[in-house]
Amino acid sequence: MSQFTVTGRFKNRDGFAEFETTIDAENENVAREHALSQLGSQHRLKRTEIDLEEVVEQ
Template sequence: MSQFTVSGKFASRDGYSSFETAIEAENEDVAREHVLSQLGSRHGLKRTQIELEEVEAR
């Protein structure tokens, strides 16, 4: 598995909040799915409220 750094922003009360997280995944698509799932679960967001801007291999 590879390490990926995923950055973007998500909808919050005060507009948008930016984030950057590191995740271990098989490829970029799996990394995107895991981040969407984790942020949605943690902050009660739908996938349409999360914008992924960059997925970068480490």
């Protein structure tokens, strides 16, 4: 498995908040899905409220 750094922003009550997270995944698409799932779960967000800007393999 590879490590991916996912950066982006999500909508919150004050506007937008930026984030950067590192995820272990098989490929870039799986890393995107895990990032959306984790942020949605932690911050009670829908996928449409999360904007993934970049996914980079480490």
